[in-house]
Amino acid sequence: MCIRLPCLRRDKIVIVKKRYKGRAARFTPSSMLLDDNVRICETDFKDGEDLPYIYMGDLDEEAWDF
16 A cells, blocks of 8 residues: 555554444444454455555645655
8 A cells, every 4th residue: 555655654554354334434443453463364354355444644744744
């Protein structure tokens, strides 16, 4: 993601284990977030699937730092 969008900060990206349809990202419980020490290859994600994530940074501010 950061290669395609260099203004993103890696430390502000949080991977979501499973996203519920109709639920806003801000209401995602912390139990549904992937721990930082877990590798994607150790999860149930399949090759080619969408990778649900939440960007915790402020893109408007960080884009100007780029």
